[in-house]
Amino acid sequence: MARQKPYDGVAVCAPVTVPYARFSDKTAHWWTGGALAALSRQTGLGPADFDGFCFASFSAGPDTAVGMVQHLGLSPRWMDHIPTGGASGVMALRRAARAVQAGDADIVACVAADTNQIDSFRQTLQGFSRFSQDATYPYGFGGPNATFALIADNFMREYGVSREDFAKLCVAQRANALSNPLALMKKPLSHDQYMQARPISDPIHLFDCVMPCAGAEAFVVTTPEKAQDLGLSTARLAATIERHNAYAEDPVQTRGGWARDIDDLWSAAGCGPQDMHTVQFYDDYPVIVAMQLADLGFCDKAALSQFIAENDFTITGSVPLNTNGGQLSAGQAGAAGGFQNVTEGLRQILRAPLGDQVPDATRALISGFGLVNYDRGICTGAAVLEQEVLR
Secondary structure, eight states: OOOOOOOTTOEEEEEEEEEEESSOSSOHHHHHHHHHHHHHHHHOOOGGGOOEEEEEOSSSTTOOHHHHHHHHTOOOSEEEEOOOGGGHHHHHHHHHHHHHHHTSOSEEEEEEEEOOOTTHHHHHHHTSOHHHHHHTGGGTOOSHHHHHHHHHHHHHHHHTOOHHHHHHHHHHHHHHHTTOTTOSOOSOOOHHHHHHSOEEETTEEGGGSOOBOEEEEEEEEEOHHHHHHHTOOEEEEEEEEEEESTTTTOSSOOOOTHHHHHHHHHHHHTSOGGGOSEEEEOOSSHHHHHHHHHHTTSSOGGGHHHHHHHOOOSTTSSSOBSTTOHHHHHOBOGGGGGTHHHHHHHHHHTTOOSSOOOTTOOEEEEEEEEEEOSSSEEEEEEEEEEEEEOO
16 A cells, blocks of 8 residues: 655644534525634635635535535635545545645635434434444334444453443533533533443433534635745645445444554554544444544554543643544534534644643544444544644
8 A cells, every 4th residue: 555645735724613603594604604704803804815616515416526615605726525424524534635735726615514404303314324224224223323332242242341431431521511612511421320321322312412403614725935934834644544444244334444543643643543632433332432542543442441541631631532522522514524524623722721721732533433324433533633823
């Protein structure tokens, strides 16, 4: 396999969040416009200045990036539509970085937005994948909770991970969310509350599940020179990986594509998991957080329970995890849930978090996981971001 070329001449900057709402009567287009307006306020740029556009959404249909550029008054010379859900943030970052590096675009707005109307979740599931329509829905097995119950139950049996371990992760993320004024979950979560929560699809219980909502996330990928002209603080992209449909031979998913490419990530980055000051993992369920901890090299899967017990995942802890609360406590705004790990990681190393600051953070690990067709997540990616210039 060819060695990954470095991302020289690329700067990542201007993370923005459009505050989430549990339900919204607005369209995904409205939320996307809000994200672009927020980017404009932070950068001083107008629609004509963005010559690249990267977009992700579940609820913008029938429009893709094509329709969205007309709605927003953009005229990009490069654009991409990324339908990979929770992996879309890392993949937008990768694609936009290479576009800037190649000179195909100078300033790329990367935006993910979704609405959440009363019936949005059911409609999304109804047309989510042909696998689901053919292989699971006819048998009454619908929605992600049942799928992840199967994954979680098998993972727990295989590697000795318990609900007590998941509780520690979820309680820490809720503690992190309490400093984030935009998080939907505003109350502390105790270990006992987690353990006593009602079952949803055993072993998945209430606090293992995200809160669907409406919202948007965005960031800019450009050149260091453009960022300097705009007076923007920047991060450099040290390394990335991306993999789809890895380990299809596994009867039940216990690993993701990260495990196949992890050596390439750390080799290109010139550092390791022990050097990360904060980790921002896709967290649709805590079992997937645990899977990422192992697959990205923090510990072996057999040692997960011990690793979780020995570490503190709060903002001032040994492994600051999902410092805005993650989707489990801040909310899951559709495809924007796959961008919030990028925007929060950026904020932490650029000294502009939504809530409390991770002390002395200059390096962040971002990880994405998305598109469960019916039995496993197909898309994975990860990136290492390093603080470059503070302005």
